[in-house]
Amino acid sequence: MFASIIMAAQQQGQGSMTPMLVMMAAIFVIMWFFMIRPQQKERKKIQEFQNSLQKGTKVVVGGGIYGTVSNIDLAAGVVEVEIAKNVIIRVAKSNVFADANALQKA
Numbered sequence: 001m002f003a004s005i006i007m008a009a010q011q012q013g014q015g016s017m018t019p020m021l022v023m024m025a026a027i028f029v030i031m032w033f034f035m036i037r038p039q040q041k042e043r044k045k046i047q048e049f050q051n052s053l054q055k056g057t058k059v060v061v062g063g064g065i066y067g068t069v070s071n072i073d074l075a076a077g078v079v080e081v082e083i084a085k086n087v088i089i090r091v092a093k094s095n096v097f098a099d100a101n102a103l104q105k106a
Contacts, residue, residue, distance in 0.1 A: 049097075049098070054069065054072075055070065055072065058100035059096050059097075060099075061081060068081065072093070074093075077093045078091070078093065
């Protein structure tokens with residue numbers, strides 16, 4: 001796509017490609033500012049939450065299951081979540097996404 005744009009600009013006989021390159025750079029900066037940067041901030045926030053997990057924290061796991069952290073195995077990267085009385089599931093630590101208390105307040 002960009003190659004065809006460059007070729008079209010050259011065929012039009014413009015002496016300089018600088019304005020087109022500046023426009024492409026501006027589009028990239030705008031995309032980064034509105035799309036990539038917010039995703040990076042959100043991912044960092046989730047990772048900080050995952051690293052601060054403690055026993056008794058109410059969480060939401062990847063499948064939308066609400067529960068309470070009953071045990072954390074840092075070596076294996078596994079969190080045991082109690083979803084009902086005496087019903088415990090094991091999920092990867094990376095699948096724990098949110099604090100259930102914060103979601104209920106919102």
